[in-house]
Amino acid sequence: MLAPKKVVYRKRQKCRLKGNARSGFMVAFGEVGLKCVEHGKLSSQQIEAARVAIMRHIKRGGQVFIRVFPDIPVTAKPAEVRQGKGKGAPVGWCAPVKPGRILYEVKGVSLELAKEAMTRAMHKLPVKTVIVVKEGHES
Amino acid sequence: MAELQTLKVQARSGLGKEANRKLRQESLVPGVYYNAKGENIALQVQGLPLSKLFHKIGSSRVFDLIIGEEATARPALIWKLQHNPVKSNIIHVDFLGVDLDKAIKVHVPVEVTGKPKGLVKGGRLEIFRETVEVLAKPLSIPDAVVVDVTDLDLNESYLISELPVIEGVKFIYDDNFAVVGVVVPTEQAEGGEAASAEAAVE
Numbered sequence: 001m002l003a004p005k006k007v008v009y010r011k012r013q014k015c016r017l018k019g020n021a022r023s024g025f026m027v028a029f030g031e032v033g034l035k036c037v038e039h040g041k042l043s044s045q046q047i048e049a050a051r052v053a054i055m056r057h058i059k060r061g062g063q064v065f066i067r068v069f070p071d072i073p074v075t076a077k078p079a080e081v082r083q084g085k086g087k088g089a090p091v092g093w094c095a096p097v098k099p100g101r102i103l104y105e106v107k108g109v110s111l112e113l114a115k116e117a118m119t120r121a122m123h124k125l126p127v128k129t130v131i132v133v134k135e136g137h138e139s
Numbered sequence: 140m141a142e143l144q145t146l147k148v149q150a151r152s153g154l155g156k157e158a159n160r161k162l163r164q165e166s167l168v169p170g171v172y173y174n175a176k177g178e179n180i181a182l183q184v185q186g187l188p189l190s191k192l193f194h195k196i197g198s199s200r201v202f203d204l205i206i207g208e209e210a211t212a213r214p215a216l217i218w219k220l221q222h223n224p225v226k227s228n229i230i231h232v233d234f235l236g237v238d239l240d241k242a243i244k245v246h247v248p249v250e251v252t253g254k255p256k257g258l259v260k261g262g263r264l265e266i267f268r269e270t271v272e273v274l275a276k277p278l279s280i281p282d283a284v285v286v287d288v289t290d291l292d293l294n295e296s297y298l299i300s301e302l303p304v305i306e307g308v309k310f311i312y313d314d315n316f317a318v319v320g321v322v323v324p325t326e327q328a329e330g331g332e333a334a335s336a337e338a339a340v341e
Contacts, residue, residue, distance in 0.1 A: 020223075020225055021225075025225075037225055061263065099224065099225045100225045101224075
């Protein structure tokens with residue numbers, strides 16, 4: 001799973017999301033992309049699950065690009081612990097995404113196969129997404 | 140010479156966020172026309188004809204821009220388009236006025252034809268550069284640089300210096316980079332053992 005190699009601070013505040021993506025909203029590396037259309041946070045497990053779903057469907061020959069990276073630590077308190085006594089321990093990483101952000105891109109496979117693979121990835125993600133095709137590759 | 144496409148636009152007086160947002164609500168796209176002489180005109184254009192024109196000519200073919208009731212058309216290029224991040228509709232357009240006798244630098248898309256030899260041997264065709272920069276007079280700018288890749292074997296590529304010569308067009312480059320090639324595909328990991336997150340969480 002994706003995670004930073006090292007960080008300056010182990011714990012940080014949750015990010016509050018508003019507005020649309022300011023960058024990373026065009027299909028840049030592949031031919032078909034998966035665009036997020038609502039705010040949300042993707043855990044590293046969800047990003048990996050969607051990637052595996054795409055890879056298993058396109059099998060060999062294609063290339064997959066992951067356009068998000070989970071670099072925000074997520075913390076949680078143990079079960080049956082009262083509130084207070086400080087912030088919980090880090091349990092994982094997440095990637096905050098804004099509407100418009102391209103999450104995955106695929107290239108080197110047929111348009112139909114790429115769309116099917118992206119549909120499978122959609123089901124693994126906690127945010128609404130749409131499939132977008134790069135200009136000039138529609139047919 | 141083929142007849143140029145035409146786009147009619149209106150000059151706009153309202154500037155800034157508020158005026159432009161109102162325009163977008165009426166399916167109009169705010170834009171600007173500028174040229175090398177220093178002219179700078181704020182414009183508004185209907186969204187649908189603009190996107191149809193862009194799909195037809197892209198950003199490398201000259202068209203006639205008619206501003207308001209002007210009698211003479213101005214040759215121009217669609218220089219830059221800004222899109223809405225979510226809906227992908229056009230929110231702003233830049234038109235560059237060109238002098239038909241002066242060569243300009245412009246990016247032209249690369250297109251490939253044929254089936255490479257290396258593809259049969261298990262290779263993958265890779266287009267390293269989707270566009271190349273060329274210097275040409277506006278009416279000589281090609282729609283695309285077409286590269287025949289039939290003779291490409293495994294681990295072979297065409298450099299920019301090896302691209303087919305087009306009359307009146309000069310490729311611009313500092314390094315002689317590869318434009319298109321056939322590469323041996325590297326296997327991407329399918330399972331979930333790409334990296335261990337647990338170590339980093341600690």
